[in-house]
Amino acid sequence: MSVEKREKQRLRLIEISLKFFKKEGYKVKNENVILEGYSGIPRRFDLIVQKGRREQGVWIREWNRTIGVNVIIGLDKASDDVSLSNPIMIGGKFSDHAKSYSNRRKITLLTKHKMARSLR
Numbered sequence: 090m091s092v093e094k095r096e097k098q099r100l101r102l103i104e105i106s107l108k109f110f111k112k113e114g115y116k117v118k119n120e121n122v123i124l125e126g127y128s129g130i131p132r133r134f135d136l137i138v139q140k141g142r143r144e145q146g147v148w149i150r151e152w153n154r155t156i157g158v159n160v161i162i163g164l165d166k167a168s169d170d171v172s173l174s175n176p177i178m179i180g181g182k183f184s185d186h187a188k189s190y191s192n193r194r195k196i197t198l199l200t201k202h203k204m205a206r207s208l209r
Contacts, residue, residue, distance in 0.1 A: 099151040104202055106136065106149060106179055107203040115140045126170030134167070138177070145197075146173040150180040158186040165194050177206070 103120075110117055119137040126132050126136035136147035146168045150156055161178060177197040191198050 095151065095180040099149070102149055102151050102179065103135070105201060105204050105208070106110050106147070108208055109199070110136070111185050112189060112208060113140075118144065127165070127169050130170065131172050132167040134173075135179075137173070143175070144173055145175055146171070147176055147177045147179065150178070152181060153179075154180045155184050155189055156180040157184045158190050161187045161194075161198075165190075165196060171181075 099125060101207050105150075107117055113170070115138040118139050119134075121135060122137055123131045123133050134146040135149040138145050138147055146164070148160075148164050150160065156178065161183075164178055166172070175195050175197065175198060179199045179201070181200060183191075183198050183200075188198065192195070196198075
């Protein structure tokens with residue numbers, strides 16, 4: 090797949106994500122933000138969304154493969170480092186280990202299919 094086509098798919102997924110969050114009552118605060126964590130490491134998030142007083146970091150991964158637990162752990166650590174609760178991962182498909190870890194750590198996993206179905 091060409092870089093152009095991949096970037097076009099990513100932008101489409103971001104567009105769907107923005108519509109989904111607005112429909113679900115979230116306020117999208119920032120896009121493509123880098124926050125410095127307590128560790129001193131810069132942490133990048135595709136979106137920062139807010140519902141009520143709670144801000145959540147969002148990673149969007151438009152990959153042609155299953156998202157594994159290591160990526161979810163990375164999101165969890167990044168969110169914890171910058172004091173964002175209950176992060177959200179958007180992707181195509183998630184491994185069983187990723188789903189299990191996410192359930193234990195209260196990380197929301199969203200697929201493009203699930204968001205598109207909600208927008209109908």
